[in-house]
Amino acid sequence: MMGKILEARKALEKIQSGQTLMVGGFGLVGAPLTLIDELTQLDVYNLTIISNNLGEAGKGLGILLRQGKIKKAIGSYFTSNREVGDAYNKGEIDIQLLPQGTFAESIRAGGAGLGGYYTRTGVDTELSKGKEIREINGVRYLFEPALTADVALIKAHKADKLGNLTYYKTGRNFNPIMATAAKYVIAEVDEIVDTGALSPEEIVTPHLFVNAIVLSKKILTKEGVVTR
Amino acid sequence: MMGKILEARKALEKIQSGQTLMVGGFGLVGAPLTLIDELTQLDVYNLTIISNNLGEAGKGLGILLRQGKIKKAIGSYFTSNREVGDAYNKGEIDIQLLPQGTFAESIRAGGAGLGGYYTRTGVDTELSKGKEIREINGVRYLFEPALTADVALIKAHKADKLGNLTYYKTGRNFNPIMATAAKYVIAEVDEIVDTGALSPEEIVTPHLFVNAIVLSKKILTKEGVVTR
Amino acid sequence: MSDEVLTAKELIAKRAASELKENHVVNLGIGIPTLVAKYVQSDSIFFHTENGLLGVKELSDESEYDPFRVNAGKLPVGEMLGASYFDSATSFAMIRGSHVDVAILGTLQVDEEGLIANWAVPGKNIMGVGGAMDLLVGAKKIIVTTFHTNKSGESKLVKKCTYPITSIRKVDMIITELAVFERKNEEWHLIEVMPNATFQQVMDHTEFSFKVDESLTQFDKGLLR
């Protein structure tokens, strides 16, 4: 059962132009830095990226933006990379901005096989324009469709050889839900342990969600991002 | 911070006639046996019970049914107690039967502040009668409203003094989601540990969901249910 | 395996087990499906139970028994290495979200269109549904394991379900003590006659129309043991 453990390049072979990718992380924290780095080296274009933000100017997913590989970005906070606004103004990319809770919930809904759901968040704001509003028990809710992807690139802390995952501190963020919502899920991890080393109660992402495991080469440390 | 640790009777004082209660457990496994026992001794009527099943004939929630305290039951599998069907035929109780996944998801939606969601489960079956069907991306989905309750009675394994909870094996089932979906949540636990004894990564139900902690007196063992 | 001859139930379960492949995540229904686990040797086939466990295994002995570890039929089970526990919402998210490869289910009826009825009997109160409807819409492949006929001797493989259907999703395979049918191009194909059964028996006890596969085989009698 070593089948899921792959080199980053090998794992990313699945990715093709035109696909939708989910990428975990809240800023650098919990972002799959090794996989993102490798992704910028692939010849794939017209990608739709579902990620809370698009890195910073010329960093992380920001490199992919500069390379002109992104067709559309779905997220909640692109402000961290001023080049996103520039690219949007030039008509180079399409942007779908969602409240962070809606962004997270839509991914969860996608992974849970739901079609969509009703949230109060955003009702009668700029972000509800063109969206269906429905009253349920006297309260106005906004319809939000589920989000799914072809491939998810996520970051976990430990993986066992089956692909069961645990996370570390606020590095968890969008990673466990993205693991449920894509057809092919690649988990970058700090450490690979023997099956049985993780307790059945502490596993956050059961292995049935994970297709490939890649050992991290670029890691976030007190001294910043380092290559190990 | 001992404020949340209460005797069963004290914790249940919140419950009033006419209220909606969620009760955890899949059969006996993960059911809050001490709280259910105490509940049968309260003078409260016209309750709506949201629970996967209603115990067995004259056992657990089945006692409540015999006492005529239940007005309506919402769950997925009442077959385990033949008296439920009898009471329904006599017009004594109202029944809302949901597929088990829909039952679980509606509780989660209630806890997450959603109004409802769309699932494929049950479309064009007896259980979709009178319900809205909507096509999303060419697939037919059923609208299901969220479920919430006044009080939830749940069973966890360990609680720390703040009310953080962990669960044990398949005793987890509906308990963590019910903990999110009621205004007042009472957790019956096998053991109360010091705050800090549970690792921040292993806590399944963070304390903000829990209002009261009660130590189990009736527990499920290899020899059946025993009082300790 | 012992030298004892398998019962019809065991035979069906054993045949169903042979459909499972490495890395499959499999959910077993109540009844005959529960027996399937007994015939799976691989430690890379993973059994999921909707009450919140991935990695179910047969109890190897009494010492492993834990009243807090049961399957969807409330029977005690064991856990394999690498097992994990989760809540019911997550468990059904796995099911509806198509993260379960195969569901093996019992049924009351299965019809020519591929629809099944396995949760309610008309004229009786409908008091339970459990996870059947979710598994039907969510699992990638549905294998129905059932006796070919009911206690009155009527075929369960009917022209059209007269009991309430479980889902509008069509099932992929039927395994009975007489035969194995596979659904191809919206039709049932008889692909195997089970050991000790005859083609004539299958014809006599099947109400729905089916094609006979060119590669139709009589299953190896070795399966009987």
Added chain:
Amino acid sequence: MSDEVLTAKELIAKRAASELKENHVVNLGIGIPTLVAKYVQSDSIFFHTENGLLGVKELSDESEYDPFRVNAGKLPVGEMLGASYFDSATSFAMIRGSHVDVAILGTLQVDEEGLIANWAVPGKNIMGVGGAMDLLVGAKKIIVTTFHTNKSGESKLVKKCTYPITSIRKVDMIITELAVFERKNEEWHLIEVMPNATFQQVMDHTEFSFKVDESLTQFDKGLLR
């Protein structure tokens, strides 16, 4: 606390901190709200950050720094005893599901109706919203902490928001360097003039109409330190 005089920001944060009660679960926005934690002594007030941590505390020293433990403003934080981590969907389920008692937020504008605009400026691309909208609909109580005027000296306490509103949910309290307003019966009530500010200053710099509370107090100058 030191003998140093508080800055206006710190004064606002300290006043906001005094609103928090035992067992409150509190979410702090970016900017002035982040400073609130500094003025909370109780170990039974619990800070929630939407990126997935309940039990945020100030970093006590450098050794506690962990790059994987940040708040919603991406600043490093510590964790208190009894803290827990969870994913973003769970975190916002807590928020939308009304499990957070108080959210303390900054704003660009707050108006007479109680609406706030704190996420977008008209004429500029709308490129970020974060968790503001979810906190507005979900938290039981919303306290706005802000300077009374913007950099151009214009009141941020306006008749009607000209910037895009964050939610149709009305906020409950406004704390500035000049005053504290509380919303009662669909109107703003001036309940306190802050130390070193005057009633006239509040009048001069507030665009929206408000009632003056009978119990209006000048806040204790002791708050300044």
